[in-house]
Amino acid sequence: MPEMTLIEAVRETLRSEMRRDPDIFMMGEDIGPRGGVFLASEGFVEEFGEDRVINTPLAESSIIGIALGAAVNGMRPVAEIQFADFVWPAINQLVGEAARVRYGTNGGKFAPMTVRVPYGGGVRGGLYHSQSIEVLFAHTPGLQVIAPATPWDARGLLRSAIRSNDPVVFLEHKRTYRLVRGEAPDDDYTEPIGKADIKRAGSDVSLITYGLMLHHSLQAAEMVSQSDGIETEIVDLRTLRPIDAETILDSVSNTGRALIVQEDTGAVSVSSEVSAIIAAEGFFDLDAPVMRVNPPEIPPMPFSPLQEAEYMPSPEKIADAIRRLAEI
Amino acid sequence: MPEMTLIEAVRETLRSEMRRDPDIFMMGEDIGPRGGVFLASEGFVEEFGEDRVINTPLAESSIIGIALGAAVNGMRPVAEIQFADFVWPAINQLVGEAARVRYGTNGGKFAPMTVRVPYGGGVRGGLYHSQSIEVLFAHTPGLQVIAPATPWDARGLLRSAIRSNDPVVFLEHKRTYRLVRGEAPDDDYTEPIGKADIKRAGSDVSLITYGLMLHHSLQAAEMVSQSDGIETEIVDLRTLRPIDAETILDSVSNTGRALIVQEDTGAVSVSSEVSAIIAAEGFFDLDAPVMRVNPPEIPPMPFSPLQEAEYMPSPEKIADAIRRLAEI
Amino acid sequence: MTQSTSQTPVDTDLNLPDGLTAERLLSAYKTMCLSRALDIRIWTLNRQGKAAIAASAQGHEAAQVATVMATDPTRDRYLIYYRQLTATLMLGTTPTEMLSQFLARDGEILSAARQFPLHGSHPRVDLFSFSNVVGTQLPQAVGVALADKMKNRDSVTISFFGDGAASQGDCHEAMNFAGIHKLPVVFLCENNRYAISVPLHQQMPVESIASRASSYGIPGIEVDGTDIIASYEAIKEAVDRARSGNGATLVELRVERLLPHTTDDDHTRYRSQEDIDRMRDLDPIPITEALLKRHGILDESTDQEFKEWARQEVDNATDEVEALPFPPIGEMYTGVLEEPTGGNSHA
Amino acid sequence: MTQSTSQTPVDTDLNLPDGLTAERLLSAYKTMCLSRALDIRIWTLNRQGKAAIAASAQGHEAAQVATVMATDPTRDRYLIYYRQLTATLMLGTTPTEMLSQFLARDGEILSAARQFPLHGSHPRVDLFSFSNVVGTQLPQAVGVALADKMKNRDSVTISFFGDGAASQGDCHEAMNFAGIHKLPVVFLCENNRYAISVPLHQQMPVESIASRASSYGIPGIEVDGTDIIASYEAIKEAVDRARSGNGATLVELRVERLLPHTTDDDHTRYRSQEDIDRMRDLDPIPITEALLKRHGILDESTDQEFKEWARQEVDNATDEVEALPFPPIGEMYTGVLEEPTGGNSHA
Numbered sequence A, B: 001m002p003e004m005t006l007i008e009a010v011r012e013t014l015r016s017e018m019r020r021d022p023d024i025f026m027m028g029e030d031i032g033p034r035g036g037v038f039l040a041s042e043g044f045v046e047e048f049g050e051d052r053v054i055n056t057p058l059a060e061s062s063i064i065g066i067a068l069g070a071a072v073n074g075m076r077p078v079a080e081i082q083f084a085d086f087v088w089p090a091i092n093q094l095v096g097e098a099a100r101v102r103y104g105t106n107g108g109k110f111a112p113m114t115v116r117v118p119y120g121g122g123v124r125g126g127l128y129h130s131q132s133i134e135v136l137f138a139h140t141p142g143l144q145v146i147a148p149a150t151p152w153d154a155r156g157l158l159r160s161a162i163r164s165n166d167p168v169v170f171l172e173h174k175r176t177y178r179l180v181r182g183e184a185p186d187d188d189y190t191e192p193i194g195k196a197d198i199k200r201a202g203s204d205v206s207l208i209t210y211g212l213m214l215h216h217s218l219q220a221a222e223m224v225s226q227s228d229g230i231e232t233e234i235v236d237l238r239t240l241r242p243i244d245a246e247t248i249l250d251s252v253s254n255t256g257r258a259l260i261v262q263e264d265t266g267a268v269s270v271s272s273e274v275s276a277i278i279a280a281e282g283f284f285d286l287d288a289p290v291m292r293v294n295p296p297e298i299p300p301m302p303f304s305p306l307q308e309a310e311y312m313p314s315p316e317k318i319a320d321a322i323r324r325l326a327e328i
Numbered sequence C, D: 001m002t003q004s005t006s007q008t009p010v011d012t013d014l015n016l017p018d019g020l021t022a023e024r025l026l027s028a029y030k031t032m033c034l035s036r037a038l039d040i041r042i043w044t045l046n047r048q049g050k051a052a053i054a055a056s057a058q059g060h061e062a063a064q065v066a067t068v069m070a071t072d073p074t075r076d077r078y079l080i081y082y083r084q085l086t087a088t089l090m091l092g093t094t095p096t097e098m099l100s101q102f103l104a105r106d107g108e109i110l111s112a113a114r115q116f117p118l119h120g121s122h123p124r125v126d127l128f129s130f131s132n133v134v135g136t137q138l139p140q141a142v143g144v145a146l147a148d149k150m151k152n153r154d155s156v157t158i159s160f161f162g163d164g165a166a167s168q169g170d171c172h173e174a175m176n177f178a179g180i181h182k183l184p185v186v187f188l189c190e191n192n193r194y195a196i197s198v199p200l201h202q203q204m205p206v207e208s209i210a211s212r213a214s215s216y217g218i219p220g221i222e223v224d225g226t227d228i229i230a231s232y233e234a235i236k237e238a239v240d241r242a243r244s245g246n247g248a249t250l251v252e253l254r255v256e257r258l259l260p261h262t263t264d265d266d267h268t269r270y271r272s273q274e275d276i277d278r279m280r281d282l283d284p285i286p287i288t289e290a291l292l293k294r295h296g297i298l299d300e301s302t303d304q305e306f307k308e309w310a311r312q313e314v315d316n317a318t319d320e321v322e323a324l325p326f327p328p329i330g331e332m333y334t335g336v337l338e339e340p341t342g343g344n345s346h347a
């Protein structure tokens, strides 16, 4: 099967979904003739027209608020926030409004909308083009939050997102866009929202992660396997709300050791929640503390290249943490 | 010493700080002649004038953005967000901007500003006057987040907040405003930001909490003490960023059991972080899983009175959780 | 209140605008009476500790019935906020439905008593309000209208908002987008000069909200919202424009908020006696009553009949609703997301 | 580019507005030349893989020097965004300071290379930019001006923004508040007709951003931003109004963005050849050059001298900055909050 990059997987999924369902339309900044700043919609306005590929004014709150209004009135909008760092003006319409429409109307209205959010660092983006913004979304009842790390998952999960009858925040790690290649066939498969995936089997340590860190973790796992014979089982969360506690706990019950690796800062974060799940429900399986690899508690992340590199959890740092945990 | 309510403690602190330092001014909706919807600034515009007690238009993003601009230009604004549920439009200016001013200018500018946010439920506020909104703030480097539960702490910590040279999100639980009374003298004491406080000593279970739940937890602790002889040590976090890991771990090292009680929904929250701290650094002290009492994962919280009551972690539910944990 | 106006001589030469008849006016006035009676009852129920909170529509009644008359409830859409009690009644909701919101009773039809009164959505008419967060409905209304335009439907969306909401960034963004795409939406501002306690001059440096329409390339109309006919005309023009594909309009209805902001408020803290006195002259019920009487559309006995009927309706609804239980506790746990087994779907 | 204009006959009757002299114009033009040379170099450094990203000021130079000339850098405050390279140079920053931002070098003075170029704050002039988030500076600028008003200082705050930023809710909220409180701020819009690729007609349904000033009770002026004198006059009027306590002004400078949005962009994807051709005629450097020559303020040899000087300055700065190391890694860990030991304080 042909390999493609993650951004290609996103683009081809958007294209085939747009072809399949005329109720789907896209809106966002520069998604028209420019094709989006990451080219996720390259060629779309030519194929689908300006009515279904709407170049919006620079106004994120209205992008989400308008998508929400269209969603409750029979459409399936796919909104793009150009960079995660610019999602903050839209929080009110997303977390405050969209998340609660079904519950607050007792099912009278509901909002089948997908908000695509390119996020993450390691791209020389400095303080305002590198942020991870998953925490608030992953905390909010009424939202579904997806963060695929491979083209296969991006394709299967973006299909599920667009077809869901409730709002989805779909996080695409910018660094993975062109870095990660893999199979993502055009047949109509979906991946389930809310299911983690074992990306590497192992019996010594369970490593739970998502996004770009999956790839750093896979490298780290090979390093410690070769250097120390430690076999790491890698759980790719894929969905951050709801978190798949079952898969995590299954893995930890086999290994007795849990390490959570995350690009976002650690305090009050997804890695906290995964740890809390294990500490509550997997406690008697544990042979060692639940450890985390998080970046430092500073604003993500410096523009300076050496500092940026230092900021990101690297395969080496992750490998060290695996070794330390395996030794306890 | 005379007792006062929590809202009185807030008001008297604001008043004495405004008298002390002419650089302090207040801005927010209805804080003028109305005195604020909770009367936190009752009589202030009469004493300090319209220039220092500014009734703003209904526009939260600008309330914070303007406060931020004034803060970097020599003032000490105290901004009021009328209800926590309406802080979302201001997230961009607060989390995106204010939190990063010092870091992003390498100390060239800094923002001594306090944002007061009445939050929390149990007040028949329904879905939009009951929210707990601490998660994102507690996650964000560059912010300090305070959530006092007693008049004493409200007074000492609000003083520290206003005098801090960095932004503070100051969370006032609405239900505690008139419910909770205590000493809060007018002498110029402060309480340190970032320090938890043991509100009840005990040797069997460590209970970590904050806000209104402190009071429910204190009740629960008395219940289980009388019914089962279980002695609960209660750690009041008081500050949610930074979280005082030391005090938590000290307590857990004595009791071997940890229960976290929180009004906010649990997934990816402050209770997750406290659990993660204990699971990583207190693991070898633990005799039992780290347990949490959180409300259900539904939008906080129904307007219907019975459902609202069911939603809130009650003293009874907390007592049950203490008993279960003590038995493990 | 009505004695002096009932003396006015009858003038049957009233020139009614297209679509408005004496019968429609009379029926609208009847709804205004119902709304007022219900409003007073709700306030009382709050004072009795039975209703947790209420915002009143008193002062806004004429503007709201005019709005509904100018639209078509069988195909139009209404994004309301908490102050549209009269409009919801005019749209065909019942006093029982409304009261069970305030008393949070089982079967409450907009939100299953999860939300504050006047929030949720209605099963019979497309009226809804997702949240208490002021201004959020404006971009949402624009999105609703965008969907209708995309689907070539001839529905018009009415976005109610207050003068307070006009200061929100969302208001600017919404009107701008509607202007760019010529969407079938009417921005309907009920300007009562106060956002809770903040008077207009502390909210904006201009006199008229409608004047801002030019920033968005759309027409703006300011009208006396206590004048039911003028309000109807202005809104009708806006609705016709929207329905015929000529885009949005900003209509500003000048009204008075006759009571404090909500039952939690005390407006003597911030309104002068003069201001309070002045506003009493702008009560749309006696104004409309006088208008209809002056033109021979309403006579004294019909008026008394209406008011008696309204009281009776409200009494009945109160009895009915007070007898209802609160919603079952277990219901709170469902419906955050679509239930795996079926549930709603566009398909 | 300059040959034809240098033929124009000299006209010494130029009537300069108050505060503007031939010397000031000449020196401003010199800064424009410096900015252009630096801008070209930065683009090259990006193409060489040395500068991660750059937004260019090409096309905006005349507008930006005019702005600085109309203000007083010793007391005024400037909230810039990423496109104000010329303004920052005109304010007295050096090519070395600017280049070390683009190359993220140790000692970078605005943000210690934590931020994108042109973000951070400057120690010598009160110029700053906290973030890349478009529009956020507008309420911040209003707050800065509010503080000055409270402290009775005679500073004026200049809030630079683009046409794209005008669509943000923050723009509306900021101008509204400034209007209410008559704050000493100038909203300075450099309208280059594009927000990245989104053309003006997809951003707003009106022709002029300045026309929105009436919504906020403040004057709005639209001016040709390639005309250094007209721009100066318009901005000077706004600055004087602010300084004399008469409140805010919205000034819209019509300019062209001569290069793609940033080094990451390719504007041929979304600009027609016609549009690109048209814009080339609106390059402020030859326009200003011709103006100054026409009026005998600039002669050919001085012009060559300026351009040679600019190239030299930029070469020197490049050598200097390229020799610098990146900032020490450890520095990234400090300064999130005030350090317990001392640090900055208003006291």
Ligand SMILES: Cc1ncc(C[n+]2csc(CCOP(=O)(O)OP(=O)(O)O)c2C)c(N)n1
Pocket: B029, B058, B060, B082, B086, C083, C132, C133, C134, C135, C161, C162, C163, C164, C165, C166, C190, C192, C194, C195, C196, C257, C261
């Ligand atoms: C975003 C937001 N901020 C603050 C509030 C609190 N609040 C509720 S109503 C109101 C005033 C609204 O005034 P206006 O829009 O004029 O409507 P009116 O009540 O006068 O009809 C305020 C400040 C809110 N609900 N939402």
Ligand SMILES: Cc1ncc(C[n+]2csc(CCOP(=O)(O)OP(=O)(O)O)c2C)c(N)n1
Pocket: A029, A058, A060, A082, A086, D083, D132, D133, D134, D135, D161, D162, D163, D164, D165, D166, D190, D192, D194, D195, D196, D257, D261
């Ligand atoms: C809130 C926000 N949304 C999106 C972006 C991405 N972005 C960066 S610049 C830009 C266009 C800005 O256009 P304009 O304000 O006209 O300034 P110009 O670049 O033309 O000078 C966009 C969309 C951003 N930085 N901030």
Ligand SMILES: [Mg+2]
Pocket: C162, C163, C164, C190, C191, C192, C193, C194, C195, C196
């Ligand atoms: Mg109002």
Ligand SMILES: [Mg+2]
Pocket: D162, D163, D164, D190, D191, D192, D193, D194, D195, D196
């Ligand atoms: Mg532009």
